[in-house]
Amino acid sequence: MKILIADDDPQIVRALRITLTAKGYDVVTAADGARAIAAAIDHQPDLFLLDLGMPQLNGIEVIEGIRGWSQAPILVVSGRAGAADKVEALDAGADDYITKPFAVQELLARIRALTRRVPQDISAPIVHLGEVTIDLSAHSVVRVSADATSHIRLTPTEWQMIELLIRNPGKLVTRKTLLTSIWGTEHAEDTGYLRLYVSQLRKKLEADPSHPVHIITEPGMGYRLDGMLT
Structure with missing residues (x-):
């Protein structure tokens, strides 16, 4: 514990x-x-x-x-x-x-x-975003395609952001929550940070970053992660 x-x-x-x-x-x-x-x-x-x-x-x-x-x-x-x-x-x-x-x-x-109230199954989820598998426990991101397997490197800030989304699967995570949790309250209105890092994550994790199907923008509110959790 x-x-x-x-x-x-x-x-x-x-x-x-x-x-x-x-x-x-x-x-x-x-x-x-x-x-x-x-x-x-x-x-x-x-x-x-x-x-x-x-x-x-x-x-x-x-x-x-x-x-x-x-x-x-x-x-x-x-x-x-x-x-x-x-x-x-x-x-x-x-x-x-x-x-x-x-x-x-x-x-x-x-x-x-x-x-006694702590759930026993939430510590390290694994999420599948199409060909990409993110394992929080192993701290690894792997893309498996028909002809190749490649490891994807995320920066510490990218890890923080994707982990916040993974731990709220399918749910809206507000811009304020992301900004405050990662950069602190003094950056609670700096949405430019989010757009930058969301863009980087989409380039690394989405099959078509210009048409994302996993890291979804909720206009004016925040972001939501659609994937398969195991």
Whole structure:
């Protein structure tokens, strides 16, 4: 079980990392909201422990970014004890909320309760886009045609984008979700980024990039991936 701890307090992070590692969890850490999003995409944690008052992106923005493509449980660990803060976090997509200071045994109990809800079959889907097969677990893209097999190289940003689409098969992924998850909230309106990378992905993955049948544009809203998931 992999847990991502996102908190800008190094003492809290160190204490949680030691405690959770001793309990057998695989721990990944991030010191701010932007790094939390990046670590979430790179490491695909099974559960998130998030502070609300982080720099770069705050906890609510991180929750909203994660919920654009992942249903992994989110436990907010925050010094904010107000009801309004709890409601805002839960409405944004958090699953539970615990306030600092907290008892370690209570935190562990809440983690156990949340991990019982983790689906066992969503960690590494494989998607087929015509002749192209994308394997998230192997981090590979292969095109198999009648007379040749070729490996396709995706850049790190292209991987982030296609993974967000793969984890929402057939569903609209909004431009804001893509921009915020990959580049941060400061680029939430920079749709030029999306057009550039979508164009590059179509050239690599579509049989006819000028007439895409897999990476579909939803005008004015975002993008949708049509393919066969296994």
